[in-house]
Amino acid sequence: MLPGSAARPSLNPGAFILLLLRPHICTHESHYSQCHQGLRPVIGLEAGKQAHGIAFTSGLDSDYCVGASLVNMYEKCDEIRVAHKLFDRLPQRDVVSWSALLSAYARKGRVDVTMKLFNEMTDFGVEPNIVTGNGVISGFNHNRDYNEAVVMLQRMHPEGYHPDDTTFSSVLSAVGDLKELKIGVQLHCCLIKQGLGQKRYVRSAQVDMYGKCACTLELTRAFDEIDEKDIGACNAVTTGLSRNGLIYNALKAFEQYRDQGTELKVVTWSSIIAGCTQNGRDIQALQLFERDAECRAKAKLCNNTLLVTSMWNYCGKAAQRFALGTGIADDFYFGSALIDMNAKCGRIHMSRLCFDKMPTKNLVCWSAIMGGYAMHGKTKEAKGIFDLMQRAGHKPDLISFCSKMEHYASMVNLLGHAGKLEQAYALINQMPFGTDACVWGALLGSCRLINNVRLGEIAAKKLFELEPENPGNYVLLSNIYASKAMWSEVNVVRDIMISRGLKKNPACSWIEVKNKVHMLLAGDKSHGEMPPILDKLNELSVEMKKAGYRPETDFVLQDVEEQMLGEHSEKLAVALGLLNTPPGTPLQVIKNLRICHDCHAFMKFISRIGGREIFVRDTN
């Protein structure tokens, strides 16, 4: 929305346009302070187009400064073709507009075009400068073309540009991602020689690089040598330490910094929370995130990694309320986290809303929504997103391939559940980028459904190579054998399990009721409400039988051990939820193993007769 005071004559019109264009990336405080003179920052492509319109009608669009800014704006809004067209029409093209265009192509991963234009600009009588090179490097980094970033540095050097602090900061980051410690150390030496050793960005970039290369000693030294430890340095040391498992030290650094009283930014919080959750410190993560009494009461129960999901569910909603009010949700990282969180909590529709709301999207956002759809078995939507993403010019990377893997896995699941095992197997063989455990796991699970020994053995063989430590695969295969009374094969699989020291994970489900998380083990007598839960289940099974429901006896065999102990844990959790929440409340259950067919039928039935939304997810 354009501010009403747009035509305010006291403002220099050129400056006004710049104000309008700049804040969509909202980084410079100076712009904010200027904005406070009656102008509010505008965000997104629509606003940018309006600004372009005003520039056009006032004839300012031919100004070469405004032009360069417009090129930049269109690129940041993911409209590189418009940006290039605008560039071509600029009456005057100087090093700044060239640089804007170059970094635009670099950000898109168009290495060829970038380098072609880089060579071409001299023919037009415009000499690239250090900022041009830095822009290209930054663009490559942004697109995770780290190798290209390093190559660009090497290219700049003989051409007589002296790398500056910006160059070193971004190249160090790239080198870290490449884990090229040797180059990192060389750069460290170079920058000291050039007297850039005390620059702020360079310092935290060094800490970051050593962290990414797993050199915690050097990391700590680099951090200690920083005289003025600012927020960037602290974020770098925190992530660097927790990324290498030194979560205790990371927390210490974080707390030291927090207690200085300086304002913490979203990245600081998210990095320490990510550090905690990745290192099994869920409770700390929870406490850090929300020091709320209610939440802490819950934290006492939260001593299991799986409960992170539940924590996100609770904290995530609060975070979302906060984020949507402040515009933080538009941030790539936060936005992606919201998309991911909502999907994991069964709110795929909300994920899509968050995704659609983001004014500009990067690869991570696309991957998050695609992964969400894949997670929910919505293969058509996932595929649609994948195609849209490519049309939007994003090169799928490892993460999108992982999502794509999940997408394939859910296709395999769908085919398998429809009894089309051969087709599922054929699909796996056609996968263009190799396979992984989740795809084979889907096939094995499907084989168990209809007890197909031949394909089950193929899938299991792959899985035993890919994840020899996962007991679930052995159990599934032995169950397939058991269903066909192939007892000697059952014993062989059991023996392998024993010889590898693997035990079947005990089945366990979690449910959140009245802000408390309850853990239910099959046949667990320690839960205080077990008698009413069992009564409720009896009552339900009577109703179900009346409605013509017959338990699928074969599948009861599936988890003989769990069955012997009593009711499956997810049934217990649902019964607890039914007893303790008003009618119509949705129930969310998390289970550590896969849900069995019988329980699935049970859930569907309860959902129908009780008019409840029931959401059960496993650990994947």
Next chain:
DNA sequence: CTAGGGTTAG
């Protein structure tokens, strides 16, 4: 005269 392009941490 100035403005416009590039800097780290999840």
